[in-house]
Amino acid sequence: MSHVGRTHRRIWTEQIMGTVVSIHVITRAGAPSWGEAEAEASFAALRDLDRVFSTYRDDSDISRLRRGDGRTPALDPRVAAVADACAHWEAATGGRFSADWRGWFDPTGYVKGWAVETAARAHLAPLLERDEVIAAGINAGGDLQLFTAPGADWSWRIGIADPAHPGAVIATIDVVNGAVATSGLAERGAHIIDPRSGSPARGVASATVIADGLAAADVWATSAVVAGMDDLSWIADAGTRTGILVGDDGRVRRWIRSTEVSVAAPSPALPQVA
Template sequence: MRYAGPSRHVWVEEVMGMPVSIHVRSRRDRPARGADAAVRECFEELRDIDRVFSTYRPDSDVSRIRAGELSIDDADPRVAVVAADCRLATVTTAGLFSAYWRGWFDPTGYVKGWAVENAARRHLAPLVEDDIAVGINAGGDLQLFTAVGADWHWTVGIADPRETGKVLATLDVADGAVATSGTAERGRHIIDPRTGRPATSVLSATVVADSLACADLWATTSVVAGFDDRSWVAHAGTRTGVVLSPDGRVFRWLGPTTVEVVPAAR
């Protein structure tokens, strides 16, 4: 992100195995009263969600469900909420997303965006009543809020994974979410649930939506769909985005319409 203008206040902690930073833009030298408590509660909620959903902790609800020690109905109530969301996402994406592709319940591809968005809306969004803007950055995925009538927007740079320090595009967002997925940084970790094989035809996909749960879901879905399948754009409910192929082709869209496909530079 790039910042200019109002005073900036930042908190950073390691949560859910990644750096999470919370940014407040204030009209004063200090953020509004209650900001420190709200930030602390947001981090605490994210840690509690990780306790329930982590696939790396053997005592988490999700791990116990996988082991057959616990049912979804008997788990933390948030598990049933996420499970229902995942079932709907499977239908909405026509099978490009599935929380059951391994043969057991694993909502990893959905729960991060859902968790960050919900914690941010509960604890951080109210801060804009007194401050100008507040945002959360969870491993590069953003949920952003700006006060009504404020002359402010967040400028978000989309990194070009082919060249360190290079920016593929910039986006101005007042209220909304930005999520990025792909194979550039973590390798072939995104699996096509239809085949059980890694999705490899998208290097990076960045999606902007109202909701981080939505942006995160469709960023991952676009990687699974592949660069040449853009049929999902029309019904995804996203605002805009940029998808980059390994050979340098780019496609961008606005709303339900594919705006531009740029061939690889020669």
């Protein structure tokens, strides 16, 4: 891998979809600045998707559909595509994720990750075709879609927050290309519902999932919270890269691909023999 030497980072930030979205572009120091147009295009794409899918806007397609005045032919065609994707994920997660459990279509648990990934792949990933650009990424409320140029000696160092100690990290991971999503109960309480029972999910303070794309990472992070600390059966078929669960009882579980891993406790020192 080639060494990138000194680098320069540009950051753009906006409030969209109810969260802070920041875009980061890493270039070689002294190279022409790139990314401003691409950042604005990404923000514009997210604003457009929020216009269609927001459950807080009365004029969104989703709100119209909920009220019963959103005739299918008049809806944005992306609504049907998202509905198909949500049906796929409901099946893939064994019902741990559902956009229909309330009795009406609410794709919130899928749309954010999908929207951010879609905007990033359309507008940020092409930046890597420029020789001066080393990496580009987007952070939407702590959920990340990250890209690195082929051959660049660069990786994104990601800190995984410790839900029991605000401001501290419980682990770090290096990501070259991929997505990181975190879900849990530590910050907002029991707001995640198990669609299978209609009851709040319990036990998982935070679940962080690393996958190729943010749509998948986000769905699996939420599903991990619903599954709970004692059920990792879902990782066998999930196709995630790795992840970590932190329980509200302090337990930690980690996995790589489809296998749970653990860190062995240090062995006690052996007595010295004279």
